[in-house]
Amino acid sequence: MKKITVISDTHGNIGALEKLLPVMKESDYVFHLGDYNKDIELYRKELGDKIYSVLGNCDGGGNDCVIEIDGVKILLTHGYRYGVKQSNYKLSLRAKELGVSVVFYGHTHVAEIETVDGVYLINPGCMTRSQNTYCYTVIYDNKIVPKIVPLISY
Numbered sequence: 001m002k003k004i005t006v007i008s009d010t011h012g013n014i015g016a017l018e019k020l021l022p023v024m025k026e027s028d029y030v031f032h033l034g035d036y037n038k039d040i041e042l043y044r045k046e047l048g049d050k051i052y053s054v055l056g057n058c059d060g061g062g063n064d065c066v067i068e069i070d071g072v073k074i075l076l077t078h079g080y081r082y083g084v085k086q087s088n089y090k091l092s093l094r095a096k097e098l099g100v101s102v103v104f105y106g107h108t109h110v111a112e113i114e115t116v117d118g119v120y121l122i123n124p125g126c127m128t129r130s131q132n133t134y135c136y137t138v139i140y141d142n143k144i145v146p147k148i149v150p151l152i153s154y
Contacts, residue, residue, distance in 0.1 A: 059078075103120065
């Protein structure tokens with residue numbers, strides 16, 4: 001069983017990350033999906049190689065990352081290059097093209113978990129001062145169990 005903490009769009013809200021640090025420490029993986037990617041880098045010394053991050057539009061990037069965990073192939077992306085504020089159509093096409101069964105993306109600041117053609121599309125929401133959500137995910141026996149979790153606002 002692997003535990004994953006997924007965050008996105010931290011936008012400098014280090015207070016939320018501090019509150020989430022115990023969860024990140026006990027996780028096997030920590031995914032940061034961009035927009036203030038530098039925020040998670042502040043914890044590189046404590047969290048080490050369990051951090052996987054991609055750059056968002058505010059980071060001047062747009063890279064994607066594909067990772068496989070316990071037989072589950074996952075795409076990490078910020079999402080803006082796929083027009084996720086309009087729809088998840090292009091994102092679902094990219095998922096099919098890459099043969100992934102899970103996509104974690106950000107950019108919209110809206111937490112959601114949906115399935116399109118058998119592919120999970122999961123947005124953990126954002127870590128702004130008005131909204132603080134993340135996605136806690138467990139992978140076990142080739143299955144994924146994601147849960148959107150709210151933090152208390154600052």
